[in-house]
Amino acid sequence: MESIAVEMRDITKIFGHKAANDHVNFTLRRGTIHGLLGENGAGKTTLMNILYGLYKPEGGDIFLKGERVDIQSPEKAISLGIGMVHQHFMLANPLTVTENIMAGNFRKRQILLRKDQFRREVLELAERYKMKVDPDSYIWQNSVGEQQRIEILSVLFQDIDILILDEPTAVLTPSETDELFITLRELVDDGKSIVMITHKLDEILQVADEVTVLRDGKNVGCRKIDETVTKRDLSSMMIGYDIDLDLQSTHECTGDCIALSVKDLTVKNDKGLIALDHISFDIKEGEILGLAGVDGNGQKELCEALTGLRPVEAGQIYVKGDDFTGKNSKDFINAGVSFVPEDRRDVGLALDWNIANNLIIKEYGTDAFSSRGLLLRNKIKSHAKEMIERFDIRAIGEDALVKDLSGGNQQKVILARELNGLPSVLIANQPTRGVDINATMNIRREIIESSNNGTAVLLVSADLEEIIQVSDRIAVIYDGKIMGILPGRSSVAEIGPLMLGERMQRHDETASA
């Protein structure tokens, strides 16, 4: 009994009309690393947010060391010794590191700030865990890896027994990941218990002692990790049936004409710093170029530059041989450049609008949907019906609001809009992020099919598996530079070092593969 740190029983949580957690049981043993595995939308984060007091469950009980507790707020969770590092960092940019850590760690009935004393404590703790931080720097001055360190430090400050980490490796390079895992081991040896949310099977096998798998909001099993556990076991638990994860692309690039050409492209990010540093590549008609790399190395800026949404500092962009440098987004759209943006909730979709309107936001001005300046409602409606049918969008009708759709169906709405009318170029940035496995497979199939029809595709993804599966050639980006271009179906071992910034030796030979 004493070896159990947390037990959650029969937890049910409902969002809208859907149960995100459906009578879930979960047990965390003391002094272990417990992997919480599941696809996107399986309810992992929801379950942990409940444990951390962020969400109030509709039903179920939580026991801490055998005693029933009621966790109505993060405040309460912290006082019970539960800390959480969120996937999106919870740091306020214009405040300093000390202020941010301080804000989460006020003592009981503390009124005065006592900044200097606190600053010293931060430095001490950082030293104890061998983490380097500058307590006086502002958050925005720190890199992503450093910010995660600050987050972990901030949580450790709270004197916690149980540490929850939500997809901690999503933004880290492989070597930073290894460092993190060493830290986690040390913490466990220190007597702490850790829950690590992830959808990566390797990480579970590498670091976890035990794993609980969630699927569709339900607990589908818990296993101890030993030599007998294979990736295949876990993936079939996670997905529910044996799925052929190696969807072999029968794709073969047949075109010769270059559809998209980028020469020495230099672009700045929102802070005015160089985000892309003299990047060059070509994509032929019907070819899929995968762009691998850890998030935040210039991918977003590249996609925006290639769709006219971000100004070009230097270099040229050619679409089908025409110089498009300095053209605006309308020109790119008219030239048949489609774009699936990374941030679908903010950029790609109007969430409070219905499907029909979302499908025509790029085309409502054309003769297809308007005449003499007035919109043709019937045409818009029938177009929506057609797209819902063709792309198998699950919704109650064309006037269903997009925010009521699942992530996968939202992504289908974007694809339906972007692939309609055979684009000459498709820029897809993380098209399968946050969607379930079935939708993922469908989206990959759609992308391959469009390239079979002659579309040149730039597929940006942080998911190496996806890149390897779908691409004809693979480019790797690091710190705004292309580290090398590899042939399709290169192995992780070949791609991995480039993602860390090691420049490829044989650049010239493979670039023209």
Added chain:
Amino acid sequence: MWNEIFSLTFLTSLLTATIRLATPILYAALGQIFTQKAGILNLGVEGTMIVSAMAAFTVSYFSGSLWLGFISAIVVGVLWSSIMAWLSNTMNAVQVIAGIGLNILGAGVASYVYRIIFGVRTLPPQIDPFPVVELPLLSKIPVIGPVLFCNNVPTYIAFLLIPVSWFLMERTTFGLRVKMVGEHPRASDAKGIHVTLIRNIAVLIGGACAGAAGAYMSTAYMNLFTDNLVQGQGFMAVAVVIFSKFRPGWALVGSLVFGFSNALQMRLQAIGAGIPNQLLLMLPYIVTIFALISTSRKAEMPSAYTKPYVRMER
């Protein structure tokens, strides 16, 4: 005319009037610094002030105690702004609209209740306002003395509130909580800061200060209540908060700028100078726009400004 303007008497009376006109703005602005820093734009200050002014006058009139009136006004200010707190933090309403609604409602309620209590009279009922308290010795200094040290007690309190606000904001855990909540409510929540609670408190502090400002109007600046007693001071306070970039010390400067331009206009009118004072009255508002430009450009506005916080959002 110019001789008159550059005389010492004129200057003294001008500066005295400046202080008197700046004080209510200062009161309201100091409170709104907390409200806005927590991410809430409360345009309903004007309404809070008029309701409180009515309450202060009524209570003072019937009880004979100015201080009882002043305190009731603060209580009424807190109660009235709790509607704003509820609308913006619980109902997640569009704050701008909530503020406008409460202004209309406040003007209506204040005037209605006053008329029901006092009826329609040819001469409005009056009270004896807060008397001037001359500080010993200091008040004898020429010009500065009569301007700064011959005021009523509520004015002195307003000035004392400046360092108090600064201390609260910069040196206490509450101040840091307020900043966090306005900057990154989700992070604050995750760190165990009760976002709704802090935001509610910030709105109520704004309400208490607006209450004091209203009381000042009817019991210190004037000695009676009229429907249009509060004419834009609430909005001026909102402007001053932007002008000051949320710093209490600069809120004083901002209040004085608004107070001065109003005072100058009134003084000039009194001596019948034919200077187009309307253009002068415009100036503080234009200056505020420039201040807003500079704060917006340097991203000094709280990131969650006017954005409601919804924890359940997916």
Added chain:
Amino acid sequence: MMKRRLRSSISTTWQTAVIVVAALLLGALFIAFAGESPLECYGVMLEGALGSMSRISEIMIKMVPLMIMALGVSIAFRAKLWNIGAEGQMIVGAITSAVVGLYIPLLPWLHMIIAPIFGMIGGALWAMIAGWLRVRFNANEVITTMMLNYVALYLLAYMVYGPMQEPGGYNYPQSSSMAESIQLTPLGAGLRVNTSVFVAIGVLILIILFWRSRFGFTVDLLGHGTKITNYAGLNANRTIIWTMMLSGALSGLVGWIEVYGVHFRLLEGIGAGFGDLAVVITLLGKMSPIGILFASFFISALLVGGATMQRMTAIPYSIVDIIQGLVIVLLITQPMIQQKLQARKARGIYVE
């Protein structure tokens, strides 16, 4: 789909009606608090609003400008641009259109065309300042439009005390009156309501068409964010500016109506309080043209009836403000209450 849309618009109307009734009931509490009979007072109010042709003419006089202004405000609001500067835009429109009538000698019929256009340009340019500041400096439009209201107010005061003051008048803050030939003509003997009614009908039809047009769609798209607007191949910044200008132009047009159809001159305090009223109407009308038509009628009737009630009973006119304030407060709580009700329904399915 047609059915569903019809059903949803009926239920919206229904909810709004409930809110209006609730506000009136709460208002009744205030009346009762004053020791009067709410039923009687509301009766007097109704009689005062609709009792005779001249009463209805009074409603029209208020309704025409308020509706046009609210239609303008709704354009900005639907783009999520919180333009609360309608009053300032109207004032500037009043000044610019008055300039035409006072100083530019033209044929009367030409005046009738040029003056409203000048009014609209004045309002549009005034609103454009706020739009430009938002685009160029990311300056919050709530604050800028509010500040510009005051600047306009003092600009008007300057004009009517200074350069545009009636020569040989009694130093009143007003301009000379407009020549009769360029004033808007009354619709009947002894009635104040004038040909601006037709302008209002025209604007209403145009705005209905606007929301079905490409431009209207663009404004609605902007309401979903600047990022998606740019993504869709439109220039969000440019859209913000012309949306603000369109919004301001309608307020400017109201300035012309007030100068040429109601006061027949430029004067201090012209259209005072119209800005807030337009916001109330926009929200009550749920930002749709037809909704705004009914809302502006309701609010105008309330204003006219309230004045009668003050004369005939012991209830002060401020009850009108109270009811309006209550309407807004109730309106903005409605979405959350609805959401809570829906969530409760959903919970029933999973937790038995």
